[in-house]
Amino acid sequence: MFTRRDFLTVAAATAILTGTRDGLGRRAAAQSLGQDELLAFEPLGQVTLLHLTDIHAQLMPIYFREPSVNLGVGESAGLPPHVTGTDFLKRYDIAGESAAAYALTDQDFVALARQYGRVGGIDRLATLVKAIRAERPGNTLLLDGGDTWQGSYTSLATQGGDMVKAMNALGVDAMTAHWEFTYGEDRVRELIEEVAFPFLAGNVVDTTWEEAVFDSTAFFERGGVRIAVIGQAFPYTPIANPRYKVPNWSFGIREEEVAASVEAARAAGAELVVLLSHNGFDVDRKMAGRVPGIDVLLTGHTHDALPRVETVGRTLLVASGSHGKFLSRLDLDVRDGRVADYRYRLIPVLSDAIAPDPEMAALVEEIRAPHADTLSRVLGTTDSLLYRRGNFNGTFDDLICQAMLAERDAEIALSPGFRWGATLLPGQQISLEDVYNMTAITYPETYRTEMTGEFLKTVLEDVADNLFNPDPYYQQGGDMVRVGGLAYRIDVRRPIGERISDMTLLADGSPIDPGRSYVVAGWASVNEGTEGPPIWQVVSDYIARQGTVAVPPNQSIEVVV
Amino acid sequence: MRETSTMQQSALSGITRRRFVVTVAAGSAAAAALAMLPIDPVAAQEGPKTLDEAIKAAIGDRQPADGAGVISLDVPQIAENGNTVPLSVAVDSPMTAEDYVRTVHLFADGNPRPGVIAFNFTPRSGRAEAATRMRLARTQNVVALAELSDGRVLMTQAEVKVTIGGCGG
Numbered sequence: 001m002f003t004r005r006d007f008l009t010v011a012a013a014t015a016i017l018t019g020t021r022d023g024l025g026r027r028a029a030a031q032s033l034g035q036d037e038l039l040a041f042e043p044l045g046q047v048t049l050l051h052l053t054d055i056h057a058q059l060m061p062i063y064f065r066e067p068s069v070n071l072g073v074g075e076s077a078g079l080p081p082h083v084t085g086t087d088f089l090k091r092y093d094i095a096g097e098s099a100a101a102y103a104l105t106d107q108d109f110v111a112l113a114r115q116y117g118r119v120g121g122i123d124r125l126a127t128l129v130k131a132i133r134a135e136r137p138g139n140t141l142l143l144d145g146g147d148t149w150q151g152s153y154t155s156l157a158t159q160g161g162d163m164v165k166a167m168n169a170l171g172v173d174a175m176t177a178h179w180e181f182t183y184g185e186d187r188v189r190e191l192i193e194e195v196a197f198p199f200l201a202g203n204v205v206d207t208t209w210e211e212a213v214f215d216s217t218a219f220f221e222r223g224g225v226r227i228a229v230i231g232q233a234f235p236y237t238p239i240a241n242p243r244y245k246v247p248n249w250s251f252g253i254r255e256e257e258v259a260a261s262v263e264a265a266r267a268a269g270a271e272l273v274v275l276l277s278h279n280g281f282d283v284d285r286k287m288a289g290r291v292p293g294i295d296v297l298l299t300g301h302t303h304d305a306l307p308r309v310e311t312v313g314r315t316l317l318v319a320s321g322s323h324g325k326f327l328s329r330l331d332l333d334v335r336d337g338r339v340a341d342y343r344y345r346l347i348p349v350l351s352d353a354i355a356p357d358p359e360m361a362a363l364v365e366e367i368r369a370p371h372a373d374t375l376s377r378v379l380g381t382t383d384s385l386l387y388r389r390g391n392f393n394g395t396f397d398d399l400i401c402q403a404m405l406a407e408r409d410a411e412i413a414l415s416p417g418f419r420w421g422a423t424l425l426p427g428q429q430i431s432l433e434d435v436y437n438m439t440a441i442t443y444p445e446t447y448r449t450e451m452t453g454e455f456l457k458t459v460l461e462d463v464a465d466n467l468f469n470p471d472p473y474y475q476q477g478g479d480m481v482r483v484g485g486l487a488y489r490i491d492v493r494r495p496i497g498e499r500i501s502d503m504t505l506l507a508d509g510s511p512i513d514p515g516r517s518y519v520v521a522g523w524a525s526v527n528e529g530t531e532g533p534p535i536w537q538v539v540s541d542y543i544a545r546q547g548t549v550a551v552p553p554n555q556s557i558e559v560v561v
Numbered sequence: 562m563r564e565t566s567t568m569q570q571s572a573l574s575g576i577t578r579r580r581f582v583v584t585v586a587a588g589s590a591a592a593a594a595l596a597m598l599p600i601d602p603v604a605a606q607e608g609p610k611t612l613d614e615a616i617k618a619a620i621g622d623r624q625p626a627d628g629a630g631v632i633s634l635d636v637p638q639i640a641e642n643g644n645t646v647p648l649s650v651a652v653d654s655p656m657t658a659e660d661y662v663r664t665v666h667l668f669a670d671g672n673p674r675p676g677v678i679a680f681n682f683t684p685r686s687g688r689a690e691a692a693t694r695m696r697l698a699r700t701q702n703v704v705a706l707a708e709l710s711d712g713r714v715l716m717t718q719a720e721v722k723v724t725i726g727g728c729g730g
């Protein structure tokens with residue numbers, strides 16, 4: 001028997017042998033895995049929930065490599081989403097080299113990326129959404145978990161305006177937020193006026209009176225079922241991002257308020273209660289066990305993509321990935337105010353297999369046209385895979401750190417552990433758009449300062465505790481701060497103050513001296529008044545000077561689990 | 562309209578208003594029921610320097626019992642601004658003449674002076690609830706002691722992180 005999997009393998013091998021990088025292999029994958037197969041779903045019950053989250057303003061198809069390291073601690077250790085690579089394939093019974101393996105893991109990433117092509121694209125998402133709505137008119141609710149307005153050149157240039165247009169056109173029914181807030185209070189209020197659907201964030205109050213700033217809940221009727229959608233913004237926005245952007249708003253997990261919103265929704269006749277959350281998966285799992293009455297918890301923030309629903313008691317937890325790479329479809333049979341049955345599919349948005357929606361494609365073209373020269377400016381070429389996602393330094397982060405060390409003449413570089421940013425394959429040109437996809441934030445200044453060895457350790461310990469605190473309610477959901485010019489050892493299961501050891505200056509192999517000052521360059525400081533050139537400038541200059549870059553996987557961080 | 566009670570500093574506990582290192586939260590629903598005394602900024606310099614000393618000054622040699630489930634202490638897991646951390650506390654009590662919460666003492670064990678505030682109640686307070694804001698010098702535990710009318714003392718605590726920030730998401 002010549003199975004499809006065998007065929008794809010053969011096709012990939014042929015592509016490599018013949019050097020047709022984007023030729024035969026990709027065509028084969030697209031032919032064997034079409035739009036209809038991606039949409040195949042036997043409908044169930046009265047309600048179809050569609051969920052997407054953490055698009056990070058990616059209007060166009062991109063590559064996105066899932067993490068190879070995503071450690072869980074405490075009660076989350078070893079549980080999804082803290083499963084990667086071959087363990088992931090085994091847990092979910094996924095064949096290696098399959099489309100699912102490509103979409104969900106880092107395994108054979110470069111070969112499979114050449115075979116299956118790019119992922120996402122708002123015009124492909126529009127095709128899928130329209131098809132499902134046509135199949136389930138009156139039953140479908142499309143919810144956006146936030147981190148939608150930030151992460152690209154065009155989103156920065158339009159201060160989120162491009163994404164509001166796109167999401168209005170996609171027909172989103174409600175959203176919540178996180179990076180949206182980094183455009184500042186005034187711009188958020190301005191954009192909400194343009195948003196054609198509810199912007200929900202029940203856990204944001206004003207700092208003076210602790211009164212709600214946004215609506216917490218919106219009600220919908222689908223398939224005869226009264227549905228309440230409660231929005232939960234990222235609880236640590238003013239800590240993980242600059243407080244000065246939202247000086248009058250206070251966030252927090254505010255579990256009691258979530259519980260009160262659930263009770264109020266039930267009292268108002270809701271038969272199905274959905275929490276549209278940007279808490280992060282581990283926080284959501286804890287919350288599902290503590291707040292009764294949530295039927296469906298649509299998770300976000302931590303960018304996890306899980307092919308099956310996780311359950312806590314009667315609550316269904318959905319994790320829909322990031323960057324427009326996936327669309328979640330959850331069909332629900334609701335009876336007597338509870339979910340009697342459900343069916344779920346995490347649909348990988350394989351761009352080559354899906355016909356772009358013409359209207360959305362035209363809107364994307366309209367948004368990008370004024371910026372075409374900037375977006376397409378080629379800076380250089382990469383000889384190696386450039387990616388960010390993972391608990392520790394990714395290769396694109398290492399490139400950013402190299403750029404800061406060189407361009408800012410520093411001994412040590414610090415780069416934030418963001419989880420967003422598109423991947424580049426070996427051989428790809430690096431455009432200015434690609435650099436913005438890794439750096440497009442509203443506080444991009446690249447500082448140059450001195451820090452003592454002791455303070456550097458405090459920084460690493462502090463960020464490590466935000467990631468590896470065994471209590472999820474203390475986790476902020478980013479990855480570990482990236483370092484350049486510095487090696488260290490981390491024992492993730494130790495308490496704060498004891499995780500980091502063996503800090504070494506790579507330039508001369510000397511141990512970091514707590515009392516000595518080091519010249520440090522970094523970006524994305526949350527402190528107001530930070531000065532320096534924007535990070536995209538620093539990185540672009542460096543790549544242009546290098547011409548061709550090659551960044552091997554980082555060997556300077558020893559992880560103890 | 563809830564009956565308004567007047568907050569006074571506890572003479573019994575030995576905590577005076579000079580221990581206040583807080584700003585008044587006029588905003589929260591719970592605090593709206595309170596009429597707070599003014600703050601003397603110099604006063605924060607005084608008082609016991611360790612948690613044990615501060616607790617002893619508040620309740621003498623009495624041994625607090627576990628108050629988890631009776632005292633609900635609402636503080637953020639991670640402070641957005643260590644200089645003004647919101648705090649609210651409520652004690653489950655019938656608040657009758659026979660059985661009520663006399664005083665709730667709050668401490669921050671990592672501050673130079675751990676004493677934060679003491680709220681006094683009477684049966685006519687109706688509910689043993691209060692809210693305020695405090696300054697936290699660094700990551701530490703906030704400790705709440707509830708002195709009941711029968712002389713028993715309950716205790717609970719919660720950690721508040723004060724972090725450098727950045728890097729999220």
